[in-house]
Amino acid sequence: MARVLLAEDHEIVRRGIRSLLESYGDWEICGEAADGPEAVRLAIQERPDVAILDYFMPKLNGLQVVRQVRKVLPQIQILMFTQHDNEDLIRDILRAGVRSFLLKTEADEHLIRAVNALSLSQPYFTARASEAMLASFISSRKPAPHLTARERQTVQFIAEGASNKKIAAELGVSVKTIETHRSTAMRKLGAKSMAELIRYAMRHKLVEP
Numbered sequence: 001m002a003r004v005l006l007a008e009d010h011e012i013v014r015r016g017i018r019s020l021l022e023s024y025g026d027w028e029i030c031g032e033a034a035d036g037p038e039a040v041r042l043a044i045q046e047r048p049d050v051a052i053l054d055y056f057m058p059k060l061n062g063l064q065v066v067r068q069v070r071k072v073l074p075q076i077q078i079l080m081f082t083q084h085d086n087e088d089l090i091r092d093i094l095r096a097g098v099r100s101f102l103l104k105t106e107a108d109e110h111l112i113r114a115v116n117a118l119s120l121s122q123p124y125f126t127a128r129a130s131e132a133m134l135a136s137f138i139s140s141r142k143p144a145p146h147l148t149a150r151e152r153q154t155v156q157f158i159a160e161g162a163s164n165k166k167i168a169a170e171l172g173v174s175v176k177t178i179e180t181h182r183s184t185a186m187r188k189l190g191a192k193s194m195a196e197l198i199r200y201a202m203r204h205k206l207v208e209p
Contacts, residue, residue: 002119003030005048007039007065008081009057013104017052017111024112027119036060043069048076050118055082055089059170061156061206063089064149066096077118081107082205089205090129100124147185152206154181158194159201 004027008014014032021027030046033039035058043051043065051069055062062080069076080093080101093101100114100123110126117124147155150171157167164182168175182197191197201207 001026001028002049002115003028003046004115005029005031005033005039005043005046005051007033007036007042007051007057007062008054009034010054013054017107020108020111021115024115027115034058036062036065039065040068043076044072047073050077050079050115052079052115053081055080055093055205056207058160059157060153063092063096064153064156066093066098067149070097077121079114079118079124084205086205101129102126103128147188151181151185151188154178155185155197155201156206158182159198159207 004021006014006017006029008017011034014034018029018032021029027050030048031042033042037059039051039053039057040060053062053065057065060068066078066080069078074097078098078100080098081104082089082093082101083104090101100118102110102114103126106126106128110124114124153171154167157170162170164175164178168178171178185191186197189197189200191200
């Protein structure tokens, strides 16, 4: 019996996913998380076979969760829920080791098959996802400037409306360190204002529009 972790910040959506999986009968739901740090903690604690992650979660998004979890559990099979088949997003999550991603509109039709494939250590992609992957592969777009993991977290928190003091408390660092991360991120991105920094976060799916 495969053990499955659910990470989704909307409780009603989480209930729906759990109900759908439990109706299948062959999987154990070993944990539920409502934000990114909780997803990391539960994944390391429970060591599930499959993790189902929403991309847009508070504090850490799904991609950041994947990167942290796979450092400890490299064999974990991960399904990412997204709302957009954005080329940059697809490229990033595949590079991070995600083995399946579904648009939320596809969940009813494909979730069971996707989790079943992952429980057998097989990837699963829908036709729509495959088309988006192909477009990403052949795209010649200039890559975005590289931000460190902490810089991306800082930008995400800023876009979510958090103050420097709150970000510092969440990340366990000083306010001065957060100010440095913010300044460095703005310099790398060529952002001249906080509004431009927030637009970057939305464009690159660090936060939900």
